[in-house]
Amino acid sequence: MTSTQTPTAADPAATATVVPSDDARTSEPPRPRVGAQNDSGRFLPENPTPVIECENVDIYYGDFRAVNDVSLVYGRNEITAMIGPSGCGKSTVLRSLNRMNDLVPGARVTGRIAYHGQDMYAAEVDPIEVRRRIGMVFQKPNPFPKSIYDNIAYGPRVTGMKVESMDDLVEEALRGAALWDEVKDKLKQSAYGLSGGQQQRLCIARTIAVRPEVILMDEPCSALDPIATARIEDLMEDLRKDYTIIIVTHNMQQAARVADRTAFFTAQAAEGTGDRTGQLVEFDLTTKIFSNPGDKRTEDYISGRFG
Numbered sequence: 001m002t003s004t005q006t007p008t009a010a011d012p013a014a015t016a017t018v019v020p021s022d023d024a025r026t027s028e029p030p031r032p033r034v035g036a037q038n039d040s041g042r043f044l045p046e047n048p049t050p051v052i053e054c055e056n057v058d059i060y061y062g063d064f065r066a067v068n069d070v071s072l073v074y075g076r077n078e079i080t081a082m083i084g085p086s087g088c089g090k091s092t093v094l095r096s097l098n099r100m101n102d103l104v105p106g107a108r109v110t111g112r113i114a115y116h117g118q119d120m121y122a123a124e125v126d127p128i129e130v131r132r133r134i135g136m137v138f139q140k141p142n143p144f145p146k147s148i149y150d151n152i153a154y155g156p157r158v159t160g161m162k163v164e165s166m167d168d169l170v171e172e173a174l175r176g177a178a179l180w181d182e183v184k185d186k187l188k189q190s191a192y193g194l195s196g197g198q199q200q201r202l203c204i205a206r207t208i209a210v211r212p213e214v215i216l217m218d219e220p221c222s223a224l225d226p227i228a229t230a231r232i233e234d235l236m237e238d239l240r241k242d243y244t245i246i247i248v249t250h251n252m253q254q255a256a257r258v259a260d261r262t263a264f265f266t267a268q269a270a271e272g273t274g275d276r277t278g279q280l281v282e283f284d285l286t287t288k289i290f291s292n293p294g295d296k297r298t299e300d301y302i303s304g305r306f307g
């Protein structure tokens with residue numbers, strides 16, 4: 001089945017929402033008790049319980065095929081890492097998971113990307129609603145030029161969320177992002193006064209304020225020092241209880257530390273054109289990818305022999 005990425009946030013045709021209701025996330029059957037424990041003793045089912053599924057996904061920028069034939073399941077309440085050498089399409093895949101690529105002129109997705117079984121790129125799906133359910137945290141902390149409070153309140157306000165008490169929601173989001181204690185006495189001050197690590201946690205708080213189910217993170221720690229990075233990694237561990245997290249990281253140790261499952265991508269020169277097209281090499285439990293990968297290319301990459 002082929003979906004073409006046509007409707008955009010501004011497209012008036014893309015108004016109806018057929019993304020499953022919030023109840024869908026609680027009505028799924030319990031996971032079978034078959035699987036493995038990760039390094040921190042957490043039980044993981046053999047197969048992820050799908051929240052987002054890619055089936056034979058190709059992603060183009062104009063005529064250039066950046067990503068070829070990716071099929072991958074992102075599991076509920078799991079952290080999935082996408083790793084691989086520069087240019088292998090990790091960020092391109094990540095941005096396709098909440099239709100962020102709609103905003104890139106010429107970007108196009110074929111194949112199927114489903115959210116709770118629903119084709120995310122179907123004509124009747126509202127991309128704004130997709131992005132509310134599937135939020136994103138970027139590489140560089142990007143708070144708005146507003147107060148800490150207004151950064152958090154912005155999303156609920158513009159999406160028209162029914163909120164009983166905005167103060168409570170702001171507190172809940174800041175607590176959720178492990179930032180409340182540091183900012184509770186300066187909520188009206190500019191977000192630009194925070195450190196880089198605090199700004200990134202603010203961006204995570206801003207993302208969770210609209211109550212998404214999935215959080216996409218594109219190298220969220222690459223601009224941070226090791227202490228701020230450790231705080232974000234601890235936070236991810238906490239967030240996993242309530243959210244599904246998908247992270248792109250260049251840092252293999254980080255993937256090994258935080259991710260339940262890891263997808264390794266590489267870029268291969270296409271026959272004829274020579275264009276380097278990203279492809280998924282291997283997807284498995286993180287412990288397996290880093291201890292006993294099934295593909296030589298993964299082994300070469302994680303052992304530093306290539307990439």
Ligand SMILES: Nc1ncnc2c1ncn2[C@@H]1O[C@H](COP(=O)(O)OP(=O)(O)OP(=O)(O)O)[C@@H](O)[C@H]1O
Nearest residue numbers: 061066084085086087088089090091092093104278
């Ligand atoms: N907006 C864009 N327009 C055109 N080509 C793009 C665009 N974004 C990415 N590409 C191309 O798509 C391919 C995959 O890029 P992408 O950024 O997804 O890779 P990546 O694995 O995330 O790389 P990195 O680790 O360096 O961030 C590259 O060849 C890149 O040049």
